[in-house]
Amino acid sequence: MITYEKSNRLTFVAAAVALGVAVAAGVWWMQGGQEPSQDGAPAAANASKGVTDWFKGGAGSDEVHTALHPKYADDGRPEDVDEGDWKALNTGLSKAGLDAKQSQRILSFLRFQHSFEAWQNLDETKEQDRRRRMGEALLAEIPDRVKSGEITAVEANLIGAVMIAGLEPDDQSRTKRMETWQGSISSIAAMPTDERTLQEQFKKTEHDRQVAAAYDDWQKRDPADTDRTQAKLEQALVEVKRAINAGNQ
Numbered sequence: 001m002i003t004y005e006k007s008n009r010l011t012f013v014a015a016a017v018a019l020g021v022a023v024a025a026g027v028w029w030m031q032g033g034q035e036p037s038q039d040g041a042p043a044a045a046n047a048s049k050g051v052t053d054w055f056k057g058g059a060g061s062d063e064v065h066t067a068l069h070p071k072y073a074d075d076g077r078p079e080d081v082d083e084g085d086w087k088a089l090n091t092g093l094s095k096a097g098l099d100a101k102q103s104q105r106i107l108s109f110l111r112f113q114h115s116f117e118a119w120q121n122l123d124e125t126k127e128q129d130r131r132r133r134m135g136e137a138l139l140a141e142i143p144d145r146v147k148s149g150e151i152t153a154v155e156a157n158l159i160g161a162v163m164i165a166g167l168e169p170d171d172q173s174r175t176k177r178m179e180t181w182q183g184s185i186s187s188i189a190a191m192p193t194d195e196r197t198l199q200e201q202f203k204k205t206e207h208d209r210q211v212a213a214a215y216d217d218w219q220k221r222d223p224a225d226t227d228r229t230q231a232k233l234e235q236a237l238v239e240v241k242r243a244i245n246a247g248n249q
Contacts, residue, residue, distance in 0.1 A: 064137035068111050078107055088230050089215055096237035102211060109150060109212040112141065116159070124166065135167045146188050150208075152201045153189040157182055203247070210240045 070080040077086040086103070093100045115138055122131040142159060145151045151159070160181045168174035192198040214236040221228040 064115065064134055065141075068108075068115060068141060076104070078104065081107060085219055088233055089219075091230065092215075092233040092237045093211075095234050096241045098211060098237060098241055102208070105150070105208065106212045106215055108145075109209060110216050112138070112145065112150070113212075119163075132167060135163050139163050139167070143184065143188055146185060149204070152205055153185055153191050154198070154201075155205075156185045156189075157191070160185070207244050207247075210243065211237065214240045 067080075070078045072078055077083065089103050089106070090100050093102060115134075119131065119134045119138055122134065124131060139160065142151060142156050146153060146156045161178055164174055164178050164181060168177055192201065215233070218228060218233045218236055
């Protein structure tokens with residue numbers, strides 16, 4: 001459990017990270033693997049160009065919500081995704097023997113992940129106001145993602161602790177808000193009390209994220225890259241499917 005005996009901000013964050021390490025959770029969110037660009041913004045992938053657009057323009061809560069919840073075309077394609085990439089993803093999932101219905105879920109994973117990375121990369125002093133607005137908007141997204149199974153209760157507490165530590169400068173307010181946050185998450189999805197249930201939850205989300213990561217690696221390559229082909233995406237997804245099957249044995 002996260003504890004708050006010490007009212008030091010670094011201790012607060014360290015406790016959250018320690019929780020993530022102890023249960024092998026939250027790493028997918030905490031490690032974006034993207035280097036900041038020269039203007040201070042993260043080198044954004046194109047998995048959701050809407051995220052890139054609002055981030056560069058300075059995001060308010062409405063813009064964050066819009067970027068994370070794009071409009072959809074008649075064929076179910078999110079309007080922030082290129083038609084060719086959308087077709088490639090669905091075809092790749094189908095040929096790999098993965099559920100093609102995962103396509104929107106994969107993109108949802110990536111939108112939130114890249115948004116969280118963008119928030120992490122904002123300067124706490126120079127971009128304080130923007131960081132606060134983005135952080136509050138992202139935090140508001142988490143409960144629904146716990147309900148949908150995109151984020152586990154343990155991860156929600158980990159991410160919440162890290163974000164609240166960055167949003168609340170006052171120790172007492174920070175601790176009180178985290179306690180409230182934990183209570184709200186527990187009301188949605190109780191923290192597992194046994195290791196087996198915990199591991200099953202992580203196993204399911206890890207599988208989803210392996211698929212998302214394979215698409216993300218492919219999608220953010222330059223269109224002229226010889227590895228950015230339909231065949232390469234299908235190969236990557238087949239390898240993920242094989243790894244998932246091996247892990248289930």
